[in-house]
Amino acid sequence: MRRRQLVQLTAAALAAPAFGTFAQSFPAKPIKLVIAFPAGGPTDITMRQLAENAGKVLGQPVIVENKPGAGGTLPAQQLQGSAADGYTLAQIPLGVFRLPYTTKMTWDPVKDISYIINVTGYAFGIVVPADSPMKSWNDFVTYAKANPGKLSYGSTGTLTSPHLTTELIAQKLGITLNHIPYKGSSELAQAIVGGHIMAAADSTGFAPLVESGKLRVLNTWGEQRLAKFPTAPTLKELGLDIVQNSPFGIGAPRGTPPDVVKKLHDAFKKAMDDPSYVQALARYDMIPIYMDSAQYAKFAQETFAREKALVEKLGLFKAQ
Template sequence: MRRRSLLASSGALAAGFLAPAVLQAQGAKDFPSKPITLIMPWPAGSGVDLWHRAMADAAGKLLGQPVVVDNRVGGSGTSGPASMAAAAKPDGYTIAQMPVTLFRLPHMQKTPYDPMKDFTWILHTSGYTFGVVVRADSQFKSFKDVIEFARANPGKFTYATPGAGTSLHIGMEQIAQKAGVKFTHVPFKGGPEGWAALEGGHVMADADATGWAPLVDAGKFRLLCIWTEKRNPRWPDAPTLNELGFGLILDSPFGLAGPKGMDPAVVQKLHDAFKAALEDPKVVELMAKYDYPKRYMNTADYAKFAQQQFDEQRGVVDQLGLAKKN
């Protein structure tokens, strides 16, 4: 009896050690068995939101479960991913769009996450086409006019962005530093708020991604400059920052990630579905409409790129004098 009892105890103990690995393998095999949440840290209706909704729909069809977009706006795009890192289980059912701001803010202030420890990278997808727009009736006919006004009126040129610490904010401050002028930043929670503020005359300009494109095409806004390497054929008259003498190319690259500790097999399934979704006709259509270049990287390459971005953003923050004080 004692021997049978010991054997039974040993078997139960062994099963206890094996259970997590077995369950993890089974979970990866059956994944997904319920809807997946994709946290979108930007407002509903923005270009990046609409594009990710199309991508989520395409990936969901491939995965056999819906991918539901959950807008969690705040913290210049970091609140949603930070909440995922803090609270979500690493089971693949919660993922997030990862703005470059996540790599920058830890150098500027205390953050509730460590970008190099708290996330599992899935795939890199794209970047933005940024530009500066003014109202069609603005006194600023060119970006040179902006610089001349700012030089003559320090701090009086006001511009909107989707938030403090975003690539738009940092980019405008880099421009001001290079030009030797001072701008006044007016942060909002996302693109639509900034466009509305510009339309209402509450700010002089808006620096944002191409959510402003319909307003430019309709003749309500004027595009003064674009931040890509080359001019955009949709707006051939808008010069690049390089052409204007600033020596800057800024596109704020982004991708998808989940909480730390995800099963590699689950990561692979998500990676494969979203990589395929990049070729979906609706996704391709919206990429063209909102000028999102395809910048695919696999899981391993994205992880390396994340470290590179973290290191580069430290240098930018230091250069602008925005580093947090210890």
């Protein structure tokens, strides 16, 4: 009996290192984090700070790669062809959960991503040029009703939260707007300052242009008014029961080893808690929105179902 126990213990001891070797040695090289929006915008700037902090914890650099376009879904798509080894990560914007309802897909955004951690969300609003005759939200709605389809507004891309939320607002108010998609906040800011569009729906990366007197905020989309723009009403104050902060986080390819997911989660959680990241978020009126791996996976499943209802409501659903 003692001999049998000794053999079993020896076998277990030999097997354990083989099972855990990869996770223990991870990471042995730099990690790539693909984000969904261009360089220079709020997402890029805050995620670069987060990546820098996480790299210090992990002992290997986390290198940000920008992959804008397709409503913010390209990083998640890139995961589908990447090795499940923890060395390729992606930002997962809300648009990922709408994709199967609007285009033909060969992968499932709930089942085919390993959800690591949710990190933050956005503060959104609608702005117009400072010299616009639309001085208030009431002016915006009045003009849109009198000129169906002529009021042009830009967003950070088709099927992004700024686009779909603005369309939901328009539907509730019975107005028709002319949507112009851009690849990110920087391109959108150039368009509205350059007079190419009449309004813009975006996160508060537009704040410097408001503060410099080039843009005016007509509304914001949070539960409460933003301290930075205390005179701008929320959608709820304007009679629209809508709150949108579009939480996003970080995912890895399906099948990434649980120990690697945990190591990444723990590193990015420490990176979130670093004051430098909190300060970076504050520049854009963003706040930490933490979900651990299990909570984030559940959020993905629930959001997937909820976004289907929104896409159907707006008449954008495409049967597969």
